[in-house]
Amino acid sequence: MSSSDGHSLEIRNGSSGNAIIKVRAERSGAVIATFFVQSNQTGQISGIPDGRYSVQYAFGDALDASCKRFVQLNGAGQFPRAETLQTERTATQITTQVLSYTLYAVASGNVTPQRISAEDFER
Secondary structure: OEOOOOEEEEEEEOOOOEEEEEEEEOOOOOEEEEEEEOOOEEEEEEEEOOEEEEEEEEEEOOEOOOOOOEOOEEEEEEOOOOEEEOOEEOOOOEEOOEEEEEEOOOOOOOOOOEEOOHHHHHO
């Protein structure tokens, strides 16, 4: 991707539940982006700055009145390793990265997510 607008994260939600996705700075734990992806849909967010990030997700059905969390959280997890996003610049272009994940269980898949508590997801 050639862009100066930062990096992108794409989530394909192949699960039976809706998902909230959080991108956290690895060192501080600060949430730098949050977005919602409906069951069997794809969502994307752009503008992520250079850095090292963990990607977390939680499943649920209905959003609460704030539209920032689920009324009842049905499970949460995070991808096992933090990702480093670094813009590359040459004389003729600026190249950013696109991370892409799919949320659903795959027999012999290449990612084993880590379960996290609702408290860790909500912090």
